[in-house]
Amino acid sequence: MRDFLTVDRVANQIRLRRSTYTGTFLLVEGSSDKTFYTRFVDQLVCELVETSGKPSSKQRAIEILKILEESNFQGVLAIVDADFDRFETLLYTSPNLLRTDSHDLETMLINSPAFNKVLAEFGSEEKIAQFTQDVRLVLIENGISVGYLLWISKSNGLNLTFEGITFSKFLNERTLQIDELKLIQEIKNKSQAFSLNEKDMQERLKSQKSNNHDPWQICCGHDLVEILSFGLRKALGSNKAADVEPNSLERSLRLAYEEIYxxxxQLYLDIKTWESKNQPFRVLRNYT
Structure with a gap:
């Protein structure tokens, strides 16, 4: 139902809720984000508000925050995925708007010890040992090509479709290396962008990769999980596709992620800083 509510309606609901609730309102993008952050939030003093919908959950979170800030509403905080924000001129900044440490929540999970647990659970020790690199590095060195192409698409208004691309069409099942031309062809076909010049996209991708950006800021977590899912069927393990499908793996990563991580x-420190500047409002559970 929330998908059909305008940002104004959601902001008004929060304002009305304030008459009976004195705690913090924490805006998060989607249901998986809400599930994740609920573990760390003191629900007696902080209420999570999911902002999923169109045009995008992130944009909706920011718009709702802006509306509330313009009316001097106190005790609201938004946490959104960083995406490519750290490399771009931001349209909106606020001390009440925090971003994930890396590109998104999923990359934070993969770049934590939770990943090692999931890999140990679903992977084959013998097969993993055959890789000369750490599996995490294999994922980000290949996932970065998809991330850069997404950034190129967004920056140039190409409106290419990345959702639903079939990774098996451009991933080597033995090495997990990406064939970049086949990747571009798959995105071109999925987007029905038949006028897209493949060689030009290859050159743009090569140019972007030469900038040596932090791959954890470029790679999309969902893409890394797709590569991991593909790898756990043959290169890294012997699982059936249904047992290591991406949504299931992301759930496993969330479950394996401990509070100490x-x-x-930095996000935890940012929330603590926000709490200290916005007393008496709180977000996090106290721990010892």
Missing amino acids: FYQT
């Missing part, structure tokens, strides 16, 4: 993030 969160306490070591």
Whole structure:
């Protein structure tokens, strides 16, 4: 139902809720984000509000925050995925708007010890040992090609479709290396962008990769999980596709993510800073 509510309606609901609730309102993008952050939030003093819908959950979270801030509403905080924000001129900044440490929540999960647990659970020790690199590095070195193409598409208004691309069409099942031309062809076909010049896209991708950006800011977590899912069927393990499908793996990563990992993030420190500047409002559970 929330998908059909305008940002004004959601902002008004929060204002009305304030008459009976004195705690913090924490805006998060989607249901998986809400599930994740609920573990660290003191629900007696902080209420999570999911902002999923169109045009995008992130944009909706920011718009709702702006509306509330313009009316001097106190005790509201938004946490959104960083995406490519750290490389772009931001349209809106606010001390009440925080971003994930890396590109998104899923990359934060993969770049934590939770990943090692999931890999140990679903992977084959013998097969993993055949890789000369850490599996995490294999994922980000290949996932970065998809991330850069997404950034190129967004920056140039190409409106290419990345959702639903079939990774098996451009991933080597033995090495997990990406064939970049086949990747571009798959995105071109999925987008029905038949006038897209493949060689030009290859050159743009090559140019972007030469900038040596932090791959954790470029790679999309969902893409890394797709590569991991593909790898756990043959290169890294012997699982059936249904047992390691991406949504299931992301759920496993969230479950394997311990509180102590969160306490070591910049996001945690940012929330603590927000709490200290916005007393008496609180977000996090106290821990010892």
